[in-house]
Amino acid sequence: MIRVLIADGEPPVRCRLRRIVESDGLISVVAEAGNGADAIATTARCRPEVVLMDVHMPGVEGLTAAARIAAAPAAPKVVMLTTFDLDEHVHQALRAGVVGFLLKDTPPRELTAAIHAVSAGHAMLTPRVTRRLIDHFTEHGPARSVTAREQLAALTHRELQVVRAVAQGLSNMEIGRHLTMTEATVKTYVSRALSKLGLTNRVQAALLARDAGLV
Structure with missing residues (x-):
């Protein structure tokens, strides 16, 4: 069973993500967090294998929280979720240690597949994000x-x-x-x-x- 923590500032979004994640019989949601600081503390306490983190979190920003979580010993895999596929978010997140970057409109099956993939040690990026990264590397x-x-x-x-x-x-x-x-x-x-x-x-x-x- 893959242990997942959901971190998002909006309760309805967390509820939707929980339903999607728990529709997969091999994934369980062990905790939720409504702000960045709580995400960091809850991750340390509950020790999930995967963290789904919104880019825009109340208090401590999602990217900052993700970087702190990823830098901790025996860190979980962090997947960033956002409604915008902005370059600066992608680059900052990946260089901070995030292993996945998905849009919030990612279909349910793709979201659960991404959790399985990052848990197995693979990176997971949406096609739109991948295209932006390719453009970035071409222009560096x-x-x-x-x-x-x-x-x-x-x-x-x-x-x-x-x-x-x-x-x-x-x-x-x-x-x-x-x-x-x-x-x-x-x-x-x-x-x-x-x-x-x-x-x-x-x-x-x-x-x-x-x-x-x-x-």
């Missing part, structure tokens, strides 16, 4: 590329190969086949690379690799 400037390459210089050749494969969207199993190593070894390389780069998840590593022009 040379200064960002230089900074990203300098940061990646801390990795060994093998770690760099793994990070490049992560940025290409390959799973650990696929990376193992491509680089001729076991899935467990791939996980070790990914963890080691994230630690060296000061990152918290694969999405951030993929963003960095793309900024550096590796993909």
